[in-house]
Amino acid sequence: MMEQFLSIKAEAGDDALLFFRMGDFFELFFDDAVRAAAALDIALTKRGQHEGREIPMCGVPAHSAEGYLARLIAKGFRVAIADQVESPAEARKRGSKSVVKREIVRVVTPGTLTEESLLDARSANYLAAYAEAAGEAALAWCDMSAGGFHTAPVTAAALPAELARLNPAELILREGTEIAGNWPLSPLPKPNFDSSRGEAALKARFEIGALDGLGDFTRAEIAAAGALLAYLEATQMAAVPRLRAPQRQLPGGFMRIDAATRGSLELSRTAKGTRAGSLTACLDATVTAPGARQLSADLAAPLTDATEIAARLDLVAAFHAGGEVRERLRTALKEVPDLERALGRIAAGRGHPRDLGLIRDGLTRADQIRAHLKRATLMGPPPMLADLLATIGPHGELTGLLHAALVPEPGMNANEGGFIAEGYDHTLDEHRSLAKDARRHIAALEAEYRAQTGVEKLRIKHNNVLGYFIEVAPKHADGMMAADSTFAHRQTLANAVRFNSEQLAGLATRIAQAQGQALALEAKHFADLNAAVLTHAESIEATASALARIDVSAALSELAAQRGWVRPAVDDSHAFTITRGRHPVVEAAMKSGQFVANDCALERDGFVWLVTGPNMAGKSTFLRQNALIAVMAQAGSFVPADAAHIGVIDRLFSRVGASDNLAEGRSTFMVEMVETAAILNQATDRSLVILDEVGRGTSTYDGLSIAWAVLEAVHDGLRARCLFASHYHELTALEPRLDALRLATVRVREWKGDLVFLHEVTEGAADKSYGLAVARLAGLPGDTTARAAEVLAALEDTRDATGGIAAGLTELPLFAAAEPRAEVKDALREKLADTRPDELSPRAALDLIYELKRLAD
Numbered sequence: 001m002m003e004q005f006l007s008i009k010a011e012a013g014d015d016a017l018l019f020f021r022m023g024d025f026f027e028l029f030f031d032d033a034v035r036a037a038a039a040l041d042i043a044l045t046k047r048g049q050h051e052g053r054e055i056p057m058c059g060v061p062a063h064s065a066e067g068y069l070a071r072l073i074a075k076g077f078r079v080a081i082a083d084q085v086e087s088p089a090e091a092r093k094r095g096s097k098s099v100v101k102r103e104i105v106r107v108v109t110p111g112t113l114t115e116e117s118l119l120d121a122r123s124a125n126y127l128a129a130y131a132e133a134a135g136e137a138a139l140a141w142c143d144m145s146a147g148g149f150h151t152a153p154v155t156a157a158a159l160p161a162e163l164a165r166l167n168p169a170e171l172i173l174r175e176g177t178e179i180a181g182n183w184p185l186s187p188l189p190k191p192n193f194d195s196s197r198g199e200a201a202l203k204a205r206f207e208i209g210a211l212d213g214l215g216d217f218t219r220a221e222i223a224a225a226g227a228l229l230a231y232l233e234a235t236q237m238a239a240v241p242r243l244r245a246p247q248r249q250l251p252g253g254f255m256r257i258d259a260a261t262r263g264s265l266e267l268s269r270t271a272k273g274t275r276a277g278s279l280t281a282c283l284d285a286t287v288t289a290p291g292a293r294q295l296s297a298d299l300a301a302p303l304t305d306a307t308e309i310a311a312r313l314d315l316v317a318a319f320h321a322g323g324e325v326r327e328r329l330r331t332a333l334k335e336v337p338d339l340e341r342a343l344g345r346i347a348a349g350r351g352h353p354r355d356l357g358l359i360r361d362g363l364t365r366a367d368q369i370r371a372h373l374k375r376a377t378l379m380g381p382p383p384m385l386a387d388l389l390a391t392i393g394p395h396g397e398l399t400g401l402l403h404a405a406l407v408p409e410p411g412m413n414a415n416e417g418g419f420i421a422e423g424y425d426h427t428l429d430e431h432r433s434l435a436k437d438a439r440r441h442i443a444a445l446e447a448e449y450r451a452q453t454g455v456e457k458l459r460i461k462h463n464n465v466l467g468y469f470i471e472v473a474p475k476h477a478d479g480m481m482a483a484d485s486t487f488a489h490r491q492t493l494a495n496a497v498r499f500n501s502e503q504l505a506g507l508a509t510r511i512a513q514a515q516g517q518a519l520a521l522e523a524k525h526f527a528d529l530n531a532a533v534l535t536h537a538e539s540i541e542a543t544a545s546a547l548a549r550i551d552v553s554a555a556l557s558e559l560a561a562q563r564g565w566v567r568p569a570v571d572d573s574h575a576f577t578i579t580r581g582r583h584p585v586v587e588a589a590m591k592s593g594q595f596v597a598n599d600c601a602l603e604r605d606g607f608v609w610l611v612t613g614p615n616m617a618g619k620s621t622f623l624r625q626n627a628l629i630a631v632m633a634q635a636g637s638f639v640p641a642d643a644a645h646i647g648v649i650d651r652l653f654s655r656v657g658a659s660d661n662l663a664e665g666r667s668t669f670m671v672e673m674v675e676t677a678a679i680l681n682q683a684t685d686r687s688l689v690i691l692d693e694v695g696r697g698t699s700t701y702d703g704l705s706i707a708w709a710v711l712e713a714v715h716d717g718l719r720a721r722c723l724f725a726s727h728y729h730e731l732t733a734l735e736p737r738l739d740a741l742r743l744a745t746v747r748v749r750e751w752k753g754d755l756v757f758l759h760e761v762t763e764g765a766a767d768k769s770y771g772l773a774v775a776r777l778a779g780l781p782g783d784t785t786a787r788a789a790e791v792l793a794a795l796e797d798t799r800d801a802t803g804g805i806a807a808g809l810t811e812l813p814l815f816a817a818a819e820p821r822a823e824v825k826d827a828l829r830e831k832l833a834d835t836r837p838d839e840l841s842p843r844a845a846l847d848l849i850y851e852l853k854r855l856a857d
């Protein structure tokens with residue numbers, strides 16, 4: 001057996017752990033055992049010797065292997081599964097010493113999971129491949145659990161953004177290719193990326209003579225798709241899952257959003273890495289798992305075609321207006337199981353009887369939903385809905401078959417049987433009733449034996465080792481062991497003695513035979529039903545994706561109704577006019593009515609807004625809310641505003657100054673500059689650029705200069721719509737010089753020495769920074785803020801004398817001197833200056849201390 005193990009291990013390679021099936025366990029040996037035992041925190045034992053050294057071993061029970069697999073995959077391992085491909089009885093036929101045949105039946109990797117327990121129901125799980133051919137590059141990706149398969153040409157510059165959008169669970173690439181980002185990589189040798197080989201594989205897989213029918217693929221796309229198929233074959237062996245024919249996604253079709261922007265806007269994950277708190281989570285009111293996955297995909301890739309956006313918005317608008325239809329629809333959708341993934345498991349040969357039940361129930365519900373929506377009177381009616389309904393069913397033939405064949409709730413284990421309904425197959429029913437009859441006979445036999453032996457507590461029992469047996473307490477055993485007894489002794493335990501009898505053995509054999517035949521018949525029906533489902537795979541997939549789209553639209557309209565969102569107007573203009581916009585996530589976390597709505601109008605004559613204002617005033621919130629409104633609108637959602645008019649945005653950039661990225665070994669400022677450079681190199685006049693405190697990661701002089709230059713570049717060079725927040729008041733001096741620059745500020749009021757945040761964005765510049773007031777608010781000790789006030793006063797004196805930190809910029813045309821210093825009032829200091837300690841009585845001194853304390857507070 002060790003020989004067999006070593007040869008299979010050599011096949012699996014060093015980078016995969018080998019799960020070696022031995023009876024009811026998967027065992028791991030040698031180094032695999034050491035690594036797996038540590039990763040799973042299970043006992044490491046030893047078994048025999050190899051070349052004079054003990055063999056480390058650990059194991060997991062086969063029936064609970066999924067949970068262990070999940071943990072290993074999450075820790076970055078790949079696992080090759082070597083299963084027994086014949087029974088021990090079959091092996092014995094080849095000779096008493098023959099070893100049971102084992103083969104690798106699958107290599108489990110993060111991108112090739114299909115099991116429910118290993119996947120997040122609400123997120124897609126993409127396996128992606130990157131290839132270069134004929135001077136071009138491309139990505140191909142599929143979600144094996146749900147069947148979707150796509151390709152897209154990609155440039156080197158756009159690759160990080162595309163990967164950030166897809167967030168692949170695993171990325172296949174050619175050995176030696178370097179790629180930025182932290183993706184789980186699976187390098188493959190060069191021949192896997194040969195485009196001619198890819199073409200042949202695609203043709204064979206989709207049974208077509210030429211690829212042209214599928215689309216006008218580039219060589220690089222074919223190479224990437226081919227590598228992906230090759231990898232699936234190598235890891236899934238015989239059970240390569242069903243994939244839909246590849247669909248091309250052209251780069252211009254989606255708003256480009258790079259990884260830094262996704263991170264800073266917290267589109268799918270927050271800065272802490274959680275889904276909760278992200279835009280996607282905030283907008284996810286879907287009631288089905290495929291709906292949730294569709295919504296994530298929509299928000300990850302907002303559209304750029306105004307007509308397509310309008311089609312989605314029409315559907316949301318129709319459900320928005322039709323509250324009752326929506327409510328009934330959502331109630332019905334809640335009952336629809338995850339058809340895509342159930343089909344994915346069946347197609348990969350890993351389906352359970354329960355999956356057949358899910359298909360039956362899902363399709364039945366789908367037919368009901370289609371009928372409901374066909375009857376409903378909806379505003380429009382939206383053309384997209386008619387198209388969607390046309391792709392849903394009818395599935396009467398298949399659901400009829402599944403209803404007739406299956407019990408209401410089929411289980412997870414096909415080998416146990418019991419999932420085929422009574423009345424579906426008479427022969428099966430006969431075997432079952434034979435088994436049942438025999439069980440009745442056994443009950444009668446028990447009564448008979450009790451009478452015959454006089455042992456009241458005699459029982460006929462069953463276990464997996466002995467099968468059926470008769471059991472009595474030891475004190476009654478002697479009589480049953482008499483020479484003329486018809487009972488044959490089988491086992492003596494401390495508190496029971498067990499027997500067999502000819503009659504019982506006869507009945508047991510009848511039961512075993514009937515059960516065996518019943519199980520064989522059920523297995524055959526299982527295979528037939530799976531095949532029947534697979535012949536309808538395309539229409540099931542179409543139904544599932546139509547329902548997912550309907551779920552997304554109904555969910556977005558539900559949120560729009562609950563939260564008072566409006567339909568945005570999206571067209572090919574350069575407009576960006578948001579009236580009374582709100583931040584969807586911040587608002588949702590607040591009590592109703594607390595969030596202060598703000599306008600934003602990046603018009604042709606004022607498409608760059610410089611937003612100044614104290615810390616904590618709400619600058620970042622304002623900037624982000626406008627970016628999020630754009631994402632929502634182009635993804636086809638209503639938006640949190642009273643009105644919104646957006647000219648399609650091709651790329652969205654958002655940068656927040658000085659975000660620490662020490663983990664990647666780059667200084668904060670370096671990161672900031674690399675990211676800013678990307679904007680200046682990539683943005684177009686159709687882009688939206690959000691720059692929040694760019695330059696703050698370095699010295700004041702450097703920071704101001706960079707912010708200044710970037711603002712000029714965005715305004716003069718890119719002519720992109722831009723919101724630029726800064727605490728450098730000096731930048732406001734650019735206003736007269738840049739014709740399309742508008743100044744905005746977030747208002748605060750000082751009241752009795754306290755700062756009141758109004759969160760209102762108005763025209764103009766902040767009068768001062770209020771940094772010290774914010775510091776006091778944050779609880780910085782009184783003596784520190786007092787000292788800071790001293791330093792500030794000294795600095796401002798120098799500024800007045802020299803012209804301020806921007807003095808060197810006076811040669812720049814139209815640069816105005818910095819604003820006059822605001823007077824620093826320090827009541828505490830004034831009071832102390834007025835005090836004459838020698839003249840104070842003890843009582844007056846105490847009063848003074850109270851007075852000073854009050855002033856300090």
Ligand SMILES: Nc1ncnc2c1ncn2[C@@H]1O[C@H](COP(=O)(O)OP(=O)(O)OP(=O)(O)O)[C@@H](O)[C@H]1O
Binds near residue numbers: 597613614619
């Ligand atoms: N429009 C608003 N209505 C109500 N509350 C708001 C609004 N905008 C911001 N806030 C609240 O004010 C807090 C500070 O906002 P934000 O972080 O946007 O300020 P900021 O000016 O960017 O500050 P900093 O410069 O320190 O980053 C937020 O946590 C939010 O709770």
